[in-house]
Amino acid sequence: MDDVGQKDEPEQSGFSARAARIQDVAKLADVSTATVSRALATPERVSPEARARVLEAIAKTGYVPNPAARTLRSQKTYMVLVVLPDLANTFFSKILRGIEETLFEAGYGMIISDLDGSPEKEAHFAAFTAAGRVDGAILLNGHLFGQSRDGEGSPARLSIPLVALCEAIPNADIPQIEIDNRAAASRMTQHLAALGHKRIAYVSGPAGNILERERFQGYMGGLESAGLPFDPALVIPGDYTIEAGVRAGQSLVGRTTRPTAVFCTSDEMAIGLMRTVFSAGLKVPDDISVAGFDDIEFAAVAEPSLTTIHQPRRELGQAAASALIDLLQGRPSPKRIRLETDLVIRDSVVPLR
Amino acid sequence: MDDVGQKDEPEQSGFSARAARIQDVAKLADVSTATVSRALATPERVSPEARARVLEAIAKTGYVPNPAARTLRSQKTYMVLVVLPDLANTFFSKILRGIEETLFEAGYGMIISDLDGSPEKEAHFAAFTAAGRVDGAILLNGHLFGQSRDGEGSPARLSIPLVALCEAIPNADIPQIEIDNRAAASRMTQHLAALGHKRIAYVSGPAGNILERERFQGYMGGLESAGLPFDPALVIPGDYTIEAGVRAGQSLVGRTTRPTAVFCTSDEMAIGLMRTVFSAGLKVPDDISVAGFDDIEFAAVAEPSLTTIHQPRRELGQAAASALIDLLQGRPSPKRIRLETDLVIRDSVVPLR
DNA sequence: GTGAAAGCGCTAACAT
DNA sequence: ATGTTAGCGCTTTCAC
Numbered sequence: 001m002d003d004v005g006q007k008d009e010p011e012q013s014g015f016s017a018r019a020a021r022i023q024d025v026a027k028l029a030d031v032s033t034a035t036v037s038r039a040l041a042t043p044e045r046v047s048p049e050a051r052a053r054v055l056e057a058i059a060k061t062g063y064v065p066n067p068a069a070r071t072l073r074s075q076k077t078y079m080v081l082v083v084l085p086d087l088a089n090t091f092f093s094k095i096l097r098g099i100e101e102t103l104f105e106a107g108y109g110m111i112i113s114d115l116d117g118s119p120e121k122e123a124h125f126a127a128f129t130a131a132g133r134v135d136g137a138i139l140l141n142g143h144l145f146g147q148s149r150d151g152e153g154s155p156a157r158l159s160i161p162l163v164a165l166c167e168a169i170p171n172a173d174i175p176q177i178e179i180d181n182r183a184a185a186s187r188m189t190q191h192l193a194a195l196g197h198k199r200i201a202y203v204s205g206p207a208g209n210i211l212e213r214e215r216f217q218g219y220m221g222g223l224e225s226a227g228l229p230f231d232p233a234l235v236i237p238g239d240y241t242i243e244a245g246v247r248a249g250q251s252l253v254g255r256t257t258r259p260t261a262v263f264c265t266s267d268e269m270a271i272g273l274m275r276t277v278f279s280a281g282l283k284v285p286d287d288i289s290v291a292g293f294d295d296i297e298f299a300a301v302a303e304p305s306l307t308t309i310h311q312p313r314r315e316l317g318q319a320a321a322s323a324l325i326d327l328l329q330g331r332p333s334p335k336r337i338r339l340e341t342d343l344v345i346r347d348s349v350v351p352l353r
Numbered sequence: 354m355d356d357v358g359q360k361d362e363p364e365q366s367g368f369s370a371r372a373a374r375i376q377d378v379a380k381l382a383d384v385s386t387a388t389v390s391r392a393l394a395t396p397e398r399v400s401p402e403a404r405a406r407v408l409e410a411i412a413k414t415g416y417v418p419n420p421a422a423r424t425l426r427s428q429k430t431y432m433v434l435v436v437l438p439d440l441a442n443t444f445f446s447k448i449l450r451g452i453e454e455t456l457f458e459a460g461y462g463m464i465i466s467d468l469d470g471s472p473e474k475e476a477h478f479a480a481f482t483a484a485g486r487v488d489g490a491i492l493l494n495g496h497l498f499g500q501s502r503d504g505e506g507s508p509a510r511l512s513i514p515l516v517a518l519c520e521a522i523p524n525a526d527i528p529q530i531e532i533d534n535r536a537a538a539s540r541m542t543q544h545l546a547a548l549g550h551k552r553i554a555y556v557s558g559p560a561g562n563i564l565e566r567e568r569f570q571g572y573m574g575g576l577e578s579a580g581l582p583f584d585p586a587l588v589i590p591g592d593y594t595i596e597a598g599v600r601a602g603q604s605l606v607g608r609t610t611r612p613t614a615v616f617c618t619s620d621e622m623a624i625g626l627m628r629t630v631f632s633a634g635l636k637v638p639d640d641i642s643v644a645g646f647d648d649i650e651f652a653a654v655a656e657p658s659l660t661t662i663h664q665p666r667r668e669l670g671q672a673a674a675s676a677l678i679d680l681l682q683g684r685p686s687p688k689r690i691r692l693e694t695d696l697v698i699r700d701s702v703v704p705l706r
Numbered sequence: 707g708t709g710a711a712a713g714c715g716c717t718a719a720c721a722t
Numbered sequence: 723a724t725g726t727t728a729g730c731g732c733t734t735t736c737a738c
Contacts, residue, residue: 068424069715088446301628422731
């Protein structure tokens with residue numbers, strides 16, 4: 001009476017076409033489906049004997065729980081969405097590793113969303129979270145996406161736990177994991193100034209970007225600490241990409257009074273800029289010093305090797321994932337974590353003259 | 354009689370805590386849930402009036418179908434797994450873009466799995482597919498993962514449609530999307546030979562890798578075409594990473610009779626190798642010519658800029674995604690696609706002397 | 707063209 | 723410690 005006409009015998013007969021279900025395991029272990037479920041989720045609440053039989057039956061059948069059924073019932077996906085502004089930027093790869101390894105240990109999977117500067121994609125992934133495909137999200141893109149359709153003051157419906165990583169999200173009451181961008185930029189600026197540079201150019205990130213705002217303030221503060229005047233003509237717009245660096249270089253080499261040092265707010269821009277500078281017949285660092293930010297893998301092998309700010313990328317990813325897991329499991333989570341950066345001195349920056 | 358005691362009124366009252374379900378839409382549009390479902394999946398089978406009312410109700414409620422319920426019932430996830438050997442390699446970013454955009458147009462989402470050289474991760478993702486979390490997979494890692502537990506000749510159970518991308522999988526009867534690695538490597542080798550180079554070193558990929566085998570054969574064939582002898586001492590082991598390039602460079606600079614040209618089978622290795630060569634006081638290309646493979650973004654801005662083989666990365670991704678979608682939708686799919694590569698001539702290679 | 711009803715596979719509430 | 727049962731939200735026969 002505990003069985004209602006299955007299609008055919010699911011026993012381990014050579015070619016079973018269909019996957020084992022919890023029922024198959026229960027029958028084989030001579031327990032109820034509830035016990036099988038518990039043996040997996042809360043083993044301590046099942047007798048050792050029953051557990052052993054269940055485990056054996058699972059091994060025999062090759063049973064793997066159906067995630068859709070599990071999710072439908074428990075309303076948990078054990079999936080986390082990671083939102084990136086640009087997957088092509090190598091800066092993110094180690095961060096992703098850090099996130100993934102931490103999530104994995106806690107039994108969560110990771111879905112990556114590459115916004116690629118496209119608002120439609122953002123809408124797409126907003127719908128994604130709204131549909132309940134993920135339990136939480138780690139945002140590296142610097143803002144929340146539109147979760148409520150009516151711009152009213154209504155609290156976001158269907159909201160899930162979020163963590164901001166690298167790019168802080170100012171008015172959001174969520175854990176923020178980052179470095180001290182302002183301090184790091186200030187430190188680099190002062191480093192250049194200490195080497196005698198007086199005309200220090202700054203290649204920016206995208207306008208409005210929070211990293212950009214922080215780093216720019218660090219640049220300004222660094223100039224001030226060094227007693228150097230701020231010259232708006234030395235600020236060159238960029239967006240962290242190689243191409244932006246190439247363009248910034250073009251704008252520099254044509255000038256009559258050139259800066260003696262350039263602080264690029266990403267390594268990719270620094271590398272692109274050096275390329276243009278070379279092509280124009282100038283030498284780095286002899287004619288102009290160039291500094292970067294991030295310390296991506298290519299920074300150490302660039303020619304000349306790049307003086308830059310090292311970010312603990314893997315640790316950033318780990319910290320963000322931990323904070324999200326805390327949230328997901330109802331534990332208190334840190335409100336803000338700031339990891340330390342390092343000034344990495346290589347060959348692209350030398351004292352003036 | 355079509356309603357069984359809901360918790361509370363789900364109408365658009367300011368703060369509805371819970372997400373709209375298909376029932377809510379059905380009630381509001383005054384149709385059955387079946388009609389709502391059909392209006393979404395097969396609009397042509399629903400009367401225009403009913404469809405309009407359903408669409409309006411969906412807009413009003415903000416209804417988003419629950420993917421877990423949909424998957425549980427239909428056994429389709431509309432998700433595709435993309436398996437990468439190494440996400441940190443920038444070579445993959447544009448490929449991912451190509452895959453993602455094509456999948457997205459067809460209504461599929463993408464889950465990225467970065468194997469990172471770890472067998473455990475491979476097992477993890479094998480379980481992932483076995484659990485039915487994805488409808489199909491695109492493999493860039495050069496082999497299938499263990500799908501059947503018993504090594505018997507039984508056909509893989511729970512198998513899903515697969516496509517091999519870039520790294521062909523020899524004995525698998527699945528669509529293979531790739532470039533002609535052998536021809537490309539041969540072409541580069543002959544290019545170097547045509548410039549007068551007689552001692553052309555080769556920095557390899559990982560042993561056993563299919564790309565490596567093909568490219569090595571291309572190198573051998575290229576030497577032969579040019580009438581040059583093969584010298585095993587000129588083959589330097591690598592694994593496509595920057596670090597491998599650095600090590601390869603170290604093994605080169607110490608030699609008494611150095612090669613005059615080096616063909617690196619990835620741009621990352623070429624860039625790492627140039628770094629070491631510089632540090633040893635040699636010049637590229639004056640003292641030694643260096644060629645790469647892939648044409649990643651950094652190749653054009655390296656110093657000197659890198660002569661390399663251009664791969665149509667985005668198109669490769671698109672082609673693989675299309676082939677998989679064909680399979681998923683029961684259409685015939687191409688068995689093998691080979692996209693064209695280009696020899697990109699830049700500054701890191703010059704004629705001998 | 708539309709509705710009623712079954713049920714995908716699991717977990718959790720409630721019994722025992 | 724274990725079993726029974728309801729039901730997560732959807733798609734899909736099967737009727738009409």
